[in-house]
Amino acid sequence: MFSTRGYDAATIRAIAGAADVDPALVHHYFGTKSKLFAAALDFPFDPEDLIGRVLAGGIDGAGERLLRSVFAAWENAASRAPMLAIIRTATTSDAGAAMLREFLDRNVLQRIAVALAPDRARLRAALVASQMAGLLMARYVISLPALANAPVGEIIAAVAPNVQHYLSGDLGQPVTVDVNLTPSH
């Protein structure tokens, strides 16, 4: 139901209805919709818990803590498989892209944004997501040798300042673009 309707429209009520059970039962066994989503997709960790842990330590060092937590899951092939499956679905179907977009936006990015300074918080969270998605692609999907073979500790050291820049750095003033760039989505 998440993959055909998208994350938002797949309500716990609708899911319980399709399973012919009481919505309270779904809540009892799975908790929030975010936790149900994580269970349905076999996530090796609960995104809510992970973000909570990363942000609980304050904004200083949150970039490195996020990378440590994510790599701890990704470095195990079985644990990263669900993430790769979602990326695959998102790149090959609009419904898959909508599911990932809505889940990330509602449950991951807004949660990070709330914990950040109000200055362009959602853009900051989305920029962090772009770097994490790119690392996942480059190390595990495309397997660029320099990234696929590098020790995790070396990657974390190189990337942590960049994630931190997105979280709490000065994002600067928009630059003037010289060509007439009009988004055509």
Place this chain on the structure above:
Amino acid sequence: MFSTRGYDAATIRAIAGAADVDPALVHHYFGTKSKLFAAALDFPFDPEDLIGRVLAGGIDGAGERLLRSVFAAWENAASRAPMLAIIRTATTSDAGAAMLREFLDRNVLQRIAVALAPDRARLRAALVASQMAGLLMARYVISLPALANAPVGEIIAAVAPNVQHYLSGDLGQPVTVDVNLTPSH
């Protein structure tokens, strides 16, 4: 032939043989294998030329110049379509991933690496690629609202220092990872 054999094994000789023409004819019309690849996949720009232009201005500001060049192509839906098709193929088939990996590694990352300081140059180039791939995914495929709706000039301002950090910044000393992270590819 690129997508079934991969970039490396699809030699100009093999391609010419399959087309029953002299390899010199392929060279005459398309130049290098990299340019033939760009033509076969309908790239809106020649990666060789783009990298040459970005790096010709020296390392200072190369991060922002790269982002400007890439967004100039991506912001046009027709121009970014080939890139998205390659990403799709790479996420859904091993042969597609190999094609993209070999092309990026031989023609893009090594070229950037040669122009950089020898200090971990290929890792730097791969980290740049990870951020660019992540931006492509987040803005155009998953369409995270905060990134999909942001003006290009705002994104370039926020991301340029990070690309520049990968190109010429201090990548730091590897951090110690506390869990036993063994790559299982």
